[in-house]
Amino acid sequence: MAILVIAEHDNQSLKAGTLNTVTAAGKVGGEVHLLVAGHNCGAVADAAKAVAGVAKVLVADSAQYAHGLAENLAALVVDLAKNYSHVLSPAGTSGKNFLPRVAALLDVAQISDIVAVESADTFVRPVYAGNVLATVQSVDSIKVITVRTTAFEAAALGGSANVDSIGAAAEAQLSSFISQELTKSDRPELGAAKVIVSGGRALGSEEQFKAIIEPLADKLGAAVGASRAAVDAGYAPNDYQVGQTGKVVAPQLYVAVGISGAIQHLAGMKDSKVIVAINKDEEAPIFQVADYGIVGDLFTVVPELIQALGNN
């Protein structure tokens, strides 16, 4: 049977996590179809058909899918799912929102946040903030899965899948979109960045967070992240949060500035290739996972680091 992957997008561009999810689908084995449900989303469909390993792109273009409302999206996917053995979505806030709805309506379990595919019915997923890895086997006829995108490589581009237009499902009429406030940034997307600079509560204020973290991120071409404590204190917006219940990242280089390293934060970044910690507390737990640590006052060390990077 074929596998259905639900593309994550904003009607203009295909989100990077979709490529990693296609790779996970490929490991299950079977023909991979990619669903683009949106409104005026032709550019996304064009990007989707170029993803290597995708046999067919299904496009549902309708005003009711413009903002990815879970109730409407789930109804569409439930109708399609009966023709598939697996339904996969990236484990971003979109997939986490609509996919459990799909699973419940199909009367099947969802397997959340998988990090490995053992076989067509057996998967590995983290529990307890990533301190435990559980290998689980599904007994359901359709496997509904969200994918931790950092655990899989991105699929290559260069494919040329067929594109089929499909009709919309009946609108659920349970919810409507009111507004959005998106964080504007020219920096790379947190989930896909090669380098991330994250700040913690030790930054002390929103102004200092910006004044210290942003120049270092600019110097490194990095995305900016934050600990829960920094977000709760209002130093950084919510979508910067890295951790168990925020974003899970795995960049080549993660620089933790003034972050003590609670297990909930480590859950979101400990798969980074190289971790650097800057903290004045020598005993901070972050040093137990850091490859390189500097014990010192971040307000001195970070400007020195920016200067040292400038000399290279």
Place this chain on the structure above:
Amino acid sequence: MKVLVAVKRVVDYNVKVRVKADGTGVDIANVKMSMNPFDEIAVEEAVRLKEAGKVSEVVAVSLGVKQCEETLRTALAMGADRAIHVETDAELQPLAVAKLLKAVAEKEQPQLMILGKQAIDDDANQTGQMVAALLGWGQGTFASKVDLAAETVDVTREVDGGLETVKLRLPAVVTTDLRLNEPRYVKLPNIMAAKKKPLDKLTVEALGVDVTPRLKTLKVAEPAKRSAGIKVANAAELVAKLKNEAKVL
């Protein structure tokens, strides 16, 4: 308006769990258990809605072993009016929980159901969405603001790019994110008063729900440990290491 709040008993967030030596599960004997932190936020939100005069009754519900009573007493001490315990020793996975909550909702007829967005033990992030689907209700997940009116609720949601606000027709399901509120500290008199509040018992059988697990856990293991690296003296040394040793610059 009645609000139903679901609360789960989980290993306390400060406990670092250990895998059993035979790899069959996680050792939770003799570890501290608490209310799931996101569910505390859910109870707090429901109680604040009552204090604001928008809600007339807050009913807390928990599913699972006998000791869930303690979790429900905490919810009552925070300000819930009464509690329902669906007592069972069976393993309950999110789909089964959603079916049980649906059955409870059909008896109680709430206009709003508030749940934590995820439990910090299985990290599934499914139950609220599933119960909304089964009831045919709208859902406002990962809420950082809830604005309740007579027939609708506006929910501001924490999403990957920032914030998004949706309007839901009531009845509806809301799941809480971290920034929705800061749960109150429960004082001793409230704990004493909570002991007198009603706590009703229900069974899985009486609710007529098949809770058979759909996922079989074959094994659990600890992930590969990261070993601590080295401390460097200054920024210049760090840059040299990142460049020449780690080769990430």
